[in-house]
Amino acid sequence: MSESFVPSNMPSPLVFERVSREQFEQELQPMGQPFVMKGFAKHWHIVKSGLNSPNDLRRKAPQLNEAISVTRILAEEKSRMFYNPDMTGMNFGVASLSLDDCLRRMQETADNGKDDSPDYAAQCVPVAKYFPQILNNIDNPLVEKGLEPFIWFGNRVIVAPHFDETDNIAVVAAGRRRFTLFPPQQTKNLYIGPLDFNPAGQAISLVNILKPDLDAHPKYAEAYKHGLSVELAPGDAIYIPTPWWHHVQSLSPFNVLINYWWSQNDFGTAKPLGALLHAIQAFRTLPKPQQDAFRALLDYYVFDEANASREHIPEHAHGWLGELDDEKRRVLEHWIKNFSQ
Structure with missing residues (x-):
């Protein structure tokens, strides 16, 4: 060495x-x-x-x-x-x-x-x-x-x-x-x-x-x-x-x-490592064109620092794309559970 x-x-x-x-x-x-x-x-x-x-x-x-x-x-x-x-x-x-x-x-x-x-x-x-x-x-x-x-x-x-x-x-x-x-x-x-x-x-x-x-x-x-x-x-x-x-x-x-x-954030039930494991389950077996498509969606909705996914939407209608208060978080977690079933 x-x-x-x-x-x-x-x-x-x-x-x-x-x-x-x-x-x-x-x-x-x-x-x-x-x-x-x-x-x-x-x-x-x-x-x-x-x-x-x-x-x-x-x-x-x-x-x-x-x-x-x-x-x-x-x-x-x-x-x-x-x-x-x-x-x-x-x-x-x-x-x-x-x-x-x-x-x-x-x-x-x-x-x-x-x-x-x-x-x-x-x-x-x-x-x-x-x-x-x-x-x-x-x-x-x-x-x-x-x-x-x-x-x-x-x-x-x-x-x-x-x-x-x-x-x-x-x-x-x-x-x-x-x-x-x-x-x-x-x-x-x-x-x-x-x-x-x-x-x-x-x-x-x-x-x-x-x-x-x-x-x-x-x-x-x-x-x-x-x-x-x-x-x-x-x-x-x-x-x-x-x-x-x-x-x-x-x-x-x-x-x-x-x-x-x-943690710097209150993740609720959606912790980052759990989301990563869920992503492996959801995306790894998709055909390559679909993987590329969902990579684009993830970049747009999750990792875009310019907030392009919400800048054209009135602030009162940002919903889950805006700041997540307790009520929005509870509703989002309910939807996640329904999608996971």
Whole structure:
């Protein structure tokens, strides 16, 4: 592999020292670009106190007997959550353990420091349920008050490029993590795997971006040109807009991340990924002339920024082409359900 294809040689996303709620909502979020906020959570107690080990986190978890889903990756997989060699299953196992057992196993791997130890990870864990005592000390002024945060903790785990359905602010609370990101326009160059069979619910890139095989994935060279990468320390945060692809590499023997997901829009029942799946069902099997025809309709009604579909219609008659209030949304959802039957 050429050294020119390592993530650390990619440019960094934009970096800010301070971001106000007004700046975030009016200037930065509308750009649709990821950016880093240095020292965003340096005042959080869990950051200031230094979570250096699973034992440190154990002392903040009163619900140690609560069951939790834990991922175990054998040492030979080099920390990478992925498919098995013939893509008939995954290269990791998942078990339900007590939180105490989970943290004990993570501590053993962190203490071992050898290449023959498995890596463990607990992912997307509700903070309020398992670590309620830290909930009041992890403020995030950029999102609505009361938005539920999630905590991710474990050893040196590597998550393949994937995208989230909603916007994401991810905050490193312990250890170091590298985020490598690709814009949605590079999807065609990332060799995306199956939608319905994947490690964690979202389709992933089949490219090992830490050691890309350009014979197997030659188009990745183009995706690489558009990638961004940054290493974050405790207290740093990153904003990842949907649907940017992001690869996450936990670099320390023990890592903790807290994240917040939310949508900029009230989608009702018509969520974007669901609409994409419905579009696959509706359009993929059509004859090519009909596919081209519906592509034109989608461009006209959905993706035309000039609002050509409504500019010639009196505003009072825009209907579903205009702003969707609650009543219009309810009627539209009723029509969608009827069309789906």
